[in-house]
Amino acid sequence: MARQPTLKQLSYLSALAEHGHFGNAARACHVSQSTLSAAIIELESLLGVALVERSNRRVLLTALGDEVIKRSRSILTDVEDLVATCEASAEPFSGRMRLGVIPTIAPYTLPHLLKQLRRKHPEFQLFIREELSARLVNALHLGELDVLLLALPFAADRVETRHLFHDDFVFACPPDYPLADNAKVHAADLRSHELLLLEDGHCLRDHALEACSLNEVELKIPYQATSLTTIVQMVANGIGVTLLPQMALDARILSGTGVKAHQFKESGVSRSIGLMWRSNSPRREEFSLLGDFIAAS
Amino acid sequence: MARQPTLKQLSYLSALAEHGHFGNAARACHVSQSTLSAAIIELESLLGVALVERSNRRVLLTALGDEVIKRSRSILTDVEDLVATCEASAEPFSGRMRLGVIPTIAPYTLPHLLKQLRRKHPEFQLFIREELSARLVNALHLGELDVLLLALPFAADRVETRHLFHDDFVFACPPDYPLADNAKVHAADLRSHELLLLEDGHCLRDHALEACSLNEVELKIPYQATSLTTIVQMVANGIGVTLLPQMALDARILSGTGVKAHQFKESGVSRSIGLMWRSNSPRREEFSLLGDFIAAS
DNA sequence: ATCATTGATCGATTATTACGATGGCGCGTC
DNA sequence: GACGCGCCATCGTAATAATCGATCAATGAT
Missing domain, CATH: 1.10.10.10 (Winged helix-like DNA-binding domain superfamily/Winged helix DNA-binding domain)
Incomplete structure (x- = not known):
């Protein structure tokens, strides 16, 4: 040589x-x-x-x-x-970073987040990948992603997580559902409804049930959908009711459907949104700063 | 920094x-x-x-x-x-080299030389520049050229030269010129002819006169041309006679013109063709090898 | 709990790089 | 044509950096 x-x-x-x-x-x-x-x-x-x-x-x-x-x-x-x-x-927010986001967060949080990032940190290149939590964690460990934005808790080894904010669940029902407009619902009442949920693998499903202290077996779950938008359409058509994350409502997922949203009487019916990264990642502070940014925006 | x-x-x-x-x-x-x-x-x-x-x-x-x-x-x-x-x-003949050649050599030697070089040393990149000797020497000292192919001697400082071969001069006259077909001429006889030569600056002019032991003032020089081809055309039209280098004849400069060529009775009526390079050039051996190649081809 | 594997660290050694001083060569000058 | 000047090469030495083997600490695997 x-x-x-x-x-x-x-x-x-x-x-x-x-x-x-x-x-x-x-x-x-x-x-x-x-x-x-x-x-x-x-x-x-x-x-x-x-x-x-x-x-x-x-x-x-x-x-x-x-x-x-x-x-x-x-x-x-x-x-x-x-x-x-x-x-x-x-310096933070000036290189490139690969972010994995779950499908029940991405469409509702990313548009605003990315817009803000572009405005405040134009040099920052954030690559997005949207997949189910399990796949994201896998990609994280393969080194294909640097950090994940998902709902916590999610079991994974050799990772650190940081809680960012709570995302309340709301009860969504058809326009003609027998419920006063401003009425709040009890989580326990869900047992008596036809509850539409996302298909297996979506953590939203598990987190929603857990937040309501419900067990899958005691519920009527007639159908499993692949996206919240689909579920909303089904609710609008009177097929059943569902639980929606507040961030989806904020993103106007119900606009034009007539579907009514009701808060829960109980507080704490919510999921925790947070970041996850490999515990030995050398960019912890940067991830933390990103977390601050997401929580603030 | x-x-x-x-x-x-x-x-x-x-x-x-x-x-x-x-x-x-x-x-x-x-x-x-x-x-x-x-x-x-x-x-x-x-x-x-x-x-x-x-x-x-x-x-x-x-x-x-x-x-x-x-x-x-x-x-x-x-x-x-x-x-x-x-x-x-x-290794020699595999890089690039910048060769300067004078106009009274280039058209008659280069076609064959370059063809041979391409055949034997396809990796060798020879850049050619054709100019009068004085300009070539100038470019040589400026580092714009590596080596020159010209007629020797040519006065220059800080250079080395190497003689390669002799290029005989021949007497060229119109078809109807009063001279037997195979007759040889005396150099001294040129004094009585209308001698056509290249314009000032071409070393061929000086070398031709010197080879014939002639002085410019004792000659009839009605016109000065800018290229040998032009001179040949003028000779063909009966305007006068001229001296041509053998290499030009070898390259068929007379073909189709009817101009007749006659050798000189004297031997040594020739110019010396050689290479010139800066005396402190680090590629002397390579130039020498190039000289061998030119002399052999 | 123990072991094996892996990257980081340590101290010693070697190789490299850098410097100032000096030498030698070519050119211009007197 | 001898001299001086400018310039690059060389030399000996000192500082710096690279490398090694051995060992440590951390982390998974058994």
């Missing part, structure tokens, strides 16, 4: 080509003339070719030297770009 | 990303694990960012690390290309 020239050698060569003079080039590089001379000699010896032609009056580039200079300058520029990229990423 | 990462560090990082394991990567780089570990730490410290995420089971790349890896690989490839370019140029 042939040895490689040093970036330092290449930059010295570049300076030499620019100044056409060993002494001046050395001064520009903040090294002694002998150092630069030795570096050029070493470089030429390494490459096995003559790059510059010395004379007492000036220094000339060989035809090959010219080619090498061009390549060297390109390489040096690339290295500087690499460093600049890292420098830009050194 | 921010410090630069080392190519070694970048290659270690690349190996680490490839193997996902410090020990294996170190083995692949033929260094100890501690060395590679220290190098990565140093690199991260230098860039001020976390590139890899360590755990006891595997090594994961940060999102930024992924970006850095991509850039690093590109840089490393560029460096390898640079080295390869030089290696290819290390």
Whole structure:
């Protein structure tokens, strides 16, 4: 395997080509003339070719030297770009980050969040991936994602989580449902309704039931949908009732459907929204700052 | 000025990303694990960012690390290309060379020479510049050219020259000129003819006169042309006679014109064709080999 | 609980880089 | 044509950095 020239050698060569003079080039590089001379000699010896032609009056580039200079300058520029990229990423909200989000959060939180991020931190590149919690955690451990935005708790090893805010559940029923407009419902009353829920795998399902202290087996669950929007349509058509997260309502998921929403009499009927990252991730503070940002926006 | 990462560090990082394991990567780089570990730490410290995420089971790349890896690989490839370019140029006839040629040689020698070069040394890139000797020497000293192919002698400082071969002069006259077909002419006889020569600056003019031991003032020179082809046309039209280099005849400069060529009775009526390069050029042997090639072809 | 694996750390050694001083060469000058 | 000047190469030495083997600490696996 042939040895490689040093970036330092290449930059010295570049300076030499620019100044056409060993002494001046050395001064520009903040090294002694002998150092630069030795570096050029070493470089030429390494490459096995003559790059510059010395004379007492000036220094000339060989035809090959010219080619090498061009390549060297390109390489040096690339290295500087690499460093600049890292420098830009050194401060929070200026690099790139891969965020996994579950489907019952993404459509309701991301539009506003991304808009705010773009406004406050235009350099920040946030890549989004929307999948079920289990898949997200898997991707997290595979290193495909850096941090997850999901509903907690969700069992996972070697991770840290941070709670951001609570997202209340509300009771959603058809327009003609026998319930006064401003009435609040009891979580326990759900047992007597045809409850529409998302299909297995969506944590919203589990969290909603748990928040209401309900057990799946004691409920009538006629159908399982794949998205909250679908469920809302089904509720609007009188097929049943459901539980919706407040953030979906805030995002106007009910607008135009006539479906009525009722708060629960009990407090704490909610899910916890939080971040999750690998416990040995080197970007913990940055994730934490992202959490602050999400909670605040 | 921010410090630069080392190519070694970048290659270690690349190996680490490839193997996902410090020990294996170190083995692949033929260094100890501690060395590679220290190098990565140093690199991260230098860039001020976390590139890899360590755990006891595997090594994961940060999102930024992924970006850095991509850039690093590109840089490393560029460096390898640079080295390869030089290696290819290390052996003669495989790099690039800038050759200056005078107008009274170029059209008659280059076609065949370049064809042979391409055949024997397809990797060799020879850049040609055609100008008068004085300009070529100037360009040579400016470093714009590496070597010249011209007629010798030509006064110049700090150069070395090498004679390659003699190029005989022949006497060229109109078809109806009063001279037996196979007759040879005396150089001294030129005094009585209307002699057409190239304009000032062409060394052919001086060399031709000197080869014939003639002085410009004792000749009838009705017109000065800018190219041998033009002169031949004028000779064909009966305007006068001229001296032509044998290489031009070999290149069939007379074909179709009816102009007759006559050798000189004297031997040594010729010009010397040779190479010239800066005396401190580092490619002397290569120029010499090029000379061999030209003389042989 | 114990063990195996892995990356980080430590101290010693070696290799590299850098410097100032000096030498040698080519060019211009007197 | 001898001299002086400017310039790059070389040398010896000092500082710096790279590398190694051994060991430690942390983390999963058994």
